[in-house]
Amino acid sequence: MDSEYADIDRADEAYCRDLVKRVPALRPLLEEHLVDQGGELLGYIFLSDVARWAEANVVAEKAAVVVLINELNRGLAEGPLEVPNLIAVGFGESLSRETSLLPILQGDLRAWYEFDVGDSDHQPHLRSGE
Numbered sequence: 001m002d003s004e005y006a007d008i009d010r011a012d013e014a015y016c017r018d019l020v021k022r023v024p025a026l027r028p029l030l031e032e033h034l035v036d037q038g039g040e041l042l043g044y045i046f047l048s049d050v051a052r053w054a055e056a057n058v059v060a061e062k063a064a065v066v067v068l069i070n071e072l073n074r075g076l077a078e079g080p081l082e083v084p085n086l087i088a089v090g091f092g093e094s095l096s097r098e099t100s101l102l103p104i105l106q107g108d109l110r111a112w113y114e115f116d117v118g119d120s121d122h123q124p125h126l127r128s129g130e
Contacts, residue, residue: 007081011082011083012041012082013041013043015043015075015086017041022067024064025064026053027067029046029049043086044086047086047087047090047094048094050090050091050092051092051094051095053107054101054126055101058100058101059100065104066104072087072091073109075087076088076108076109089096092116095116108124113126
């Protein structure tokens with residue numbers, strides 16, 4: 001594997017693990033993901049699972065979902081390497097068209113959602129990381 005891609009994979013994995021530390025309600029989801037993937041953390045698949053979890057738990061775990069949205073917005077703005085792309089694609093493109101998260105979806109994550117579902121013609125800027 002090219003060392004550049006190895007760095008991206010490590011950044012994606014580190015971001016997902018840090019996200020679980022910041023949103024502890026995601027720990028069971030991460031544990032299940034690791035079992036399903038033979039111990040490997042696949043960032044795009046994991047964040048897709050996180051999107052479905054957030055939609056299903058926006059009422060029961062609202063405080064955790066709000067923290068999650070804030071952390072994802074922070075990752076879009078500040079995440080290293082390709083982490084912003086990981087978030088926009090892995091999480092953002094996994095949201096359903098009529099997502100239950102709409103009332104609390106904000107910031108760049110909201111802009112990406114609106115672009116993805118066709119509610120906006122303006123493609124948000126995706127910081128490419130450093």
